[in-house]
Amino acid sequence: MLLLPAMCLLVTFTHYPVVKTIARSFYGFGTKWESKATLDNYRYLLEDEVLMQVLYNSFLYAAITVPVSIVLAIAMALWVNGKMAGKGLLRTAYFTPTVLPMISVANIWLFFYSPEIGLLNKLLGVFGHGGVNWLGDPSVALYSLMAMTIWKEAGFFMIFYLAALQTIDQNLYDAAAIENAGKWTVFRRVTFPLLMPTTLFVLVNALLNAFKLVDHLFILTKGGPNNASNLLLYYIFENAFSFFDTAYASALTVLLLLVLVVLALLQFGVIEKRVHYR
Amino acid sequence: MNRLTRIVLVSMAWLLGFVWLFPLIYAIWAAIHPAEYATKFSLFAPLTMDNFKEAWNEAPFLRYMINTVAITLIILTGQLVLCTLAAYALARMEFFGRGLMFALVLMQLMVVPEILIVENYQTLAGLNLIDTYWGVALPYVASAFGIFLLRQTFKTVPQDLENAAKIEGCSVLAIIWKVYVPLAKPTYLAFSLVSISYHWNNFLWPLVVTNTEKSRPLTVGMSIFGAPESGVDWSIISAGTLISVGPLLILFILFQRQFVQSFMQAGIK
Structure with a gap:
């Protein structure tokens, strides 16, 4: 019961948006929803030369x-x-x-x-x-x-x-x-x-x-x-709020989330290491 | 260690310190002198307060400041209440799926709200909260970081104290309020200072979710104010910058030791 208010907000603003971002990256087109899942947004991801530049910049x-x-x-x-x-x-x-x-x-x-x-x-x-x-x-x-x-x-x-x-x-x-x-x-x-x-x-x-x-x-x-x-995050912002391509922004967000998952795994590795040192 | 290396090291330390403070020192210089002295350094440059006056008139700083303070306070109050309750539940209550719940909470440490701006904007638009204080505040009110810190602290509170309170007939809420909260005071202070400086400085999400002066915080106001298109000169921008960081800077200078220790404490956990 005590956990409920915090959990509600966390689900609304963290877990639900993650799921919806993934859904939108498959079903979204511009700002609209399509009835069928496609890989169009991801296909565009691969063709997008600006994105390559952005990723290169981000990693550098x-x-x-x-x-x-x-x-x-x-x-x-x-x-x-x-x-x-x-x-x-x-x-x-x-x-x-x-x-x-x-x-x-x-x-x-x-x-x-x-x-x-x-x-x-x-x-x-x-x-x-x-x-x-x-x-x-x-x-x-x-x-x-x-x-x-x-x-x-x-x-x-x-x-x-x-x-x-x-x-x-x-x-x-x-x-x-x-x-x-x-x-x-x-x-x-x-x-x-x-x-x-x-x-x-x-x-x-x-x-x-x-x-x-x-x-x-x-x-x-x-x-x-x-x-x-x-x-990367600035590019997501641009796509979502300047070019109004919410669906593509979602596909980009999924990419960013993947980076974070890798970091999270790294973090778990770190915690293991810390325990090892103590 | 020989003397020479020592001298080199010490001067490097001070040089770095100077470079680190320089932007702030420079902003103060530019703000208290007339515009033509922005790049000319002379001991005899006349002092002036006009830049502050002009900056103050050029943008609704008072409004921005009220907004920032209101948003920061809403977030902090919400965080303190919700995180306390959640942390207690996760630290001391036995229930099915507790580990899973804690894992779900910790997810937010990685997936911070600013990364999900696209969907969170849609959600808040659905709730009709765009351009309101609540719109800016809500995604941050349940803070995984706060829950985590408080849970760690609550776990160190002796179970006997809680049992004694139970025998006295205290309700769960009373136990939290009378036993756990007072014992966790340093953690609350640490978390509050970290939270205040984070939300005072937060930009991306407020930028997305506010569109008018009604709810715009200082950071978003500053980004409009400082835009080259607005045609204000450097001295005035510097003055505006100082106005916007002033309250936080004063807070920082006053509570310097606590600030550093809070960040340290928050970091070790």
């Missing part, structure tokens, strides 16, 4: 932002966890982007990136460089988005590492000190292996975020130029 985006954010997060956590003066201030600095709305900070980044008056190009101008069209050049736009994503996410992941670092037994470090181990050796042999469960946990969450966080696209590039920076 994840493949770069996730590892870079994680490496930065570990570095941040180590610095903030150490004995450095002013580490409280530093921790706040790293963490601030996490609490700010993506949309608002994207507006500031838009200014950094803008071609004529933008801060980055002014800076390059000082060094005599002609400037880069950060968001308008198809070969650069996606990387500009990545830079902002890394800035936004690294501090968030730092928190998990910070939590993990505080659980590491000080004795291990004392032992390492007796052995006269160098700082790098200590990190490689003690800290990093003990952070492994956290890294796996963060990895899955970072991948999930890479696929579901597209807010900055609305401000910075709108997926352009010519889809060079389009990502």
Whole structure:
């Protein structure tokens, strides 16, 4: 009985839409329903060149932002966890982007990136460089988005590492000190292996975020130029609410759900591993 | 470790910190100076509050802010009540299919509502809730994350306390309210801070489901305000940005320690 209200809402907004998305991807045509199931939407999926671009972008985006954010997060956590003066201030600095709305900070980044008056190009101008069209050049736009994503996410992941670092037994470090181990050796042999469960946990969450966080696209590039920076969820949004092809958007959503299933399986693997470590 | 590496490491840490804070510092700079100083840095640039005034007049910020606060509060209140009840049921009640129910709940951790925008929009259109607070809030009210966190916490409450309350003749709801809720206070605080910052910043779903000022939150308002077509200059956009992040930022600075610890606590579980 106590479970009922929460369950009703969960079913309405999670399970029912999943089922309906799958149904629509077979029975839907545009915004209408057909009487017979077809594979037309999926056939279109295979022929859609934009989708190939979008998928390539999405995977590249994840493949770069996730590892870079994680490496930065570990570095941040180590610095903030150490004995450095002013580490409280530093921790706040790293963490601030996490609490700010993506949309608002994207507006500031838009200014950094803008071609004529933008801060980055002014800076390059000082060094005599002609400037880069950060968001308008198809070969650069996606990387500009990545830079902002890394800035936004690294501090968030730092928190998990910070939590993990505080659980590491000080004795291990004392032992390492007796052995006269160098700082790098200590990190490689003690800290990093003990952070492994956290890294796996963060990895899955970072991948999930890479696929579901597209807010900055609305401000910075709108997926352009010519889809060079389009990502899967943004493409779903475009199909559903700009091109009004709900059925095709459903087929795309099924694709995204498949990615999530793979991530979920990975997560279960992670939980197994965590148990193993404890 | 020799001195040189140490100096290099420390300066790297501070450089990174500076880069991480820079966008915010810059926004403050641009917002409190006249437009021509947006890219010219001079100690003697005149200070002004005009950008804030203009931004305030240019967009219905007050309305947006009321909307954001209302939506965030509706979601948080709903979450706290529903998740408490569900978490108690999943933690302490024996019933058929409990494991399955918990698995169904956990599904939402992966399949977050923003991914299902297409169908959820249809559902809410069917309920006539497009462009209302409830439309924005409903998909998030039952939070798998909240249920999960609270269930973990409730499981650590000693069964004896509950038995004692039962002997005193407390009803189930009274037991939850008097035994479990007070003991789970840190979890509630952690979850609330995470939830507030998530929903204050949420964009995609509100964008889809709102069409007028009536229910539009700050984030959606900002995306319209900042669009290049609207022809406002950078200083004013910066001022607008600061207005939109202001309340959350103040909250963050005041409760900094709790924020970091909450995110940490929420992360370990």
